[in-house]
Amino acid sequence: MDKAGYHRDTWAEIDLEAIRHNVEEIKNHLKDKEVFAVVKADAYGHGEVEVAQAALEAGATTLAVSILDEAIRLREHFSNVPILVMGWTNPEYADIAAQNNITLTAFQTDWVHQANEHLTDQDLSIHLKVDTGMGRIGIRSVEEAYDVIRACDRTNIFITGVFTHFATADEPDFKYYHQQLGAFKQWLKQVKPHLPDSITVHIGNSAASMRFPNDMYDGVRFGISMYGLYPSKHVKEEQTILLKPAFALYSRLIHVKKIQKGDAISYGATYRASEDEWIGTIPIGYGDGWIRKLQSINVLINGQKHPIVGRICMDQCMIKLDQSYDVGTRVTLIGCEQNATVSMDDVADHLETINYEIPCMLGKRIPRYYINM
Numbered sequence: 239m240d241k242a243g244y245h246r247d248t249w250a251e252i253d254l255e256a257i258r259h260n261v262e263e264i265k266n267h268l269k270d271k272e273v274f275a276v277v278k279a280d281a282y283g284h285g286e287v288e289v290a291q292a293a294l295e296a297g298a299t300t301l302a303v304s305i306l307d308e309a310i311r312l313r314e315h316f317s318n319v320p321i322l323v324m325g326w327t328n329p330e331y332a333d334i335a336a337q338n339n340i341t342l343t344a345f346q347t348d349w350v351h352q353a354n355e356h357l358t359d360q361d362l363s364i365h366l367k368v369d370t371g372m373g374r375i376g377i378r379s380v381e382e383a384y385d386v387i388r389a390c391d392r393t394n395i396f397i398t399g400v401f402t403h404f405a406t407a408d409e410p411d412f413k414y415y416h417q418q419l420g421a422f423k424q425w426l427k428q429v430k431p432h433l434p435d436s437i438t439v440h441i442g443n444s445a446a447s448m449r450f451p452n453d454m455y456d457g458v459r460f461g462i463s464m465y466g467l468y469p470s471k472h473v474k475e476e477q478t479i480l481l482k483p484a485f486a487l488y489s490r491l492i493h494v495k496k497i498q499k500g501d502a503i504s505y506g507a508t509y510r511a512s513e514d515e516w517i518g519t520i521p522i523g524y525g526d527g528w529i530r531k532l533q534s535i536n537v538l539i540n541g542q543k544h545p546i547v548g549r550i551c552m553d554q555c556m557i558k559l560d561q562s563y564d565v566g567t568r569v570t571l572i573g574c575e576q577n578a579t580v581s582m583d584d585v586a587d588h589l590e591t592i593n594y595e596i597p598c599m600l601g602k603r604i605p606r607y608y609i610n611m
């Protein structure tokens with residue numbers, strides 16, 4: 239994390255005890271299966287190194303990321319932990335992965351040939367990705383799998399794992415999930431005899447691992463719920479396991495004033511006071527990922543909800559206060575205060591998106607501080 243933003247009154251607090259709790263919960267739920275901690279995209283905006291450390295302490299065994307650079311950064315901190323890149327990596331970089339003992343994802347014969355040309359003295363471990371219905375990346379047939387397996391013959395590329403990814407595991411209707419699972423089982427039955435006995439099979443994300451623990455083969459790739467967030471409202475209602483959210487977002491009032499009835503607030507003068515009102519300013523805006531569509535969402539002061547009024551600026555926004563507060567008073571944008579909560583889900587609902595997107599979009603200018611390390 240670069241240091242931009244450490245001298246400011248807006249910050250995120252990441253509770254590493256919550257991360258550990260969530261990993262332990264899924265481990266108990268899954269009994270003896272492996273947990274891959276999904277820490278791509280800077281651990282969904284929570285901070286990759288700190289989250290990875292907490293997840294490993296709680297019993298996760300592998301770190302899963304999306305791109306090679308994420309894996310290389312983690313390798314600098316975790317010299318012996320298995321690291322899997324789940325996305326497509328240009329085969330030109332196969333040797334960098336091999337030298338760093340990083341496992342890549344593969345599903346194309348040409349990729350195997352090209353990667354092999356780039357390898358020098360180290361073996362490369364790969365996991366085969368099977369597309370059973372996500373339609374993103376992966377082998378779609380048994381024949382394609384045989385071709386990739388054959389391409390690995392007499393190379394220094396070794397298949398150590400096989401995986402697929404579900405498109406609808408978080409939805410109320412299980413039909414498509416079962417269709418994908420059935421397709422995977424069929425595929426694996428035919429392909430497994432051609433693979434080493436020791437391969438690791440992992441198919442589940444958070445939703446599948448919570449809802450269908452018995453389908454999960456050797457391990458799960460646990461992402462959103464490691465951060466204490468449920469992948470959907472349906473999964474949240476089921477409460478299969480009790481998660482603790484890890485991310486809170488705070489700011490402080492940096493200016494407080496009384497305005498008169500009819501006075502305007504912010505660009506466009508779109509907000510007009512309907513009576514004399516107290517207005518507070520906080521130093522966060524769309525330059526931090528606190529985007530303009532968050533206008534009118536509530537924030538918490540002293541456990542009370544107060545709405546953001548007027549357009550959100552790049553670096554600041556204004557709040558309608560119920561009374562005067564001191565400059566320096568803490569404002570909770572995401573988190574709990576006394577008996578009130580503004581959750582990540584509330585912010586996602588306001589933006590008509592999913593909770594995954596929110597911590598990812600809160601930029602590096604917001605420093606992440608860690609508690610319960």
Ligand SMILES: Cc1ncc(COP(=O)(O)O)c(C=O)c1O
Pocket residue numbers: 276324403442443444445459460461462463469
């Ligand atoms: C291939 C793959 N596996 C696992 C995950 C983790 O999913 P979730 O965050 O829903 O647990 C992701 C996340 O998008 C993914 O792309």
